[in-house]
Amino acid sequence: MGTARVKPQGIYILDSNENYGWEFANRKRLQPDSGRLGLNHLGVPWPSSMLDLPRGPWRIPDYAETPKLIFDPKRKVQDIYAVEYFLFISDKMKSLLEEFAPMSCEYLLCETEFSNGKAGPRIWQCSVVDSYRKAVDVESSPLIRVTQWGGYMISGGADWHFLPDVLKGTQLFRLVEYAGSIFCDQTFKDLCKDRGIKGTSFQQVGFLPK
Known part of the structure; x- marks a missing residue:
């Protein structure tokens, strides 16, 4: 009998579906000079290019205020949402990432509430920085x-x-x-x-x- 052939490991792009049930309450105030979630590159000196490590364009910026998410109470809350360079994730997903890839991510706890005024779910802004x-x-x-x-x-x-x-x-x-x-x-x-x-x-x- 011949030796069993070992299959190569599949590599995937991790994303989220489009079933979003929330919106930012303060997106334009996070970085008033850019209106973006990612690092504002205007006026930020890069050693030689945007592709330099370890910073990269995917680090969570020092926002002017904490991101605030308003959820639709009629929509089910997911464990992961992808927006620009980032993931917005539940405690459940954060626990999995901390177990599986403890040195690969950085996190920022967001403010959340439902549009009816009730307290929202715990959601973290997450960036994979490895x-x-x-x-x-x-x-x-x-x-x-x-x-x-x-x-x-x-x-x-x-x-x-x-x-x-x-x-x-x-x-x-x-x-x-x-x-x-x-x-x-x-x-x-x-x-x-x-x-x-x-x-x-x-x-x-x-x-x-x-």
Whole structure:
């Protein structure tokens, strides 16, 4: 009998579905000079480019005030919502992340309430800050094109060839060259299902060879 072939580990973009039942009460006041959730790059000196580690564009800024979320009491609260570079997550999802990837994320507790005035659910703003550069074998991934700024342009498909020697066993991470997305492996995807995490969406983009 031949030796069983070991299947490569699937790699996915972690996202959320579009069933949002809340809105910001103070989004424009968080960073009045930008109106964005992410770091305001205007006037912020980067050592050489936006892609420099360890800061990256995904760190949670020092907001002027705490993010406040207003929930619709008629909608079920999910465990995860993706907005810009960030996730907004429940205590349940935060506990899973702290167990699975304790050094990969940073958190900010938000203020919440329901639109009827009742106290809202506990929701955390979360950013995955564990990030890697040149973690994809671009030459073996024909649907990836490197831009003049060093980022990735993607034309679709799930043929990304990730490099285990660069990722070194991490299972939840970002790519410096594709900073807006959060990546995870099959183990994390399965764990979300086993724990009953509500609201997740996974898009397979490639694999990690064994």
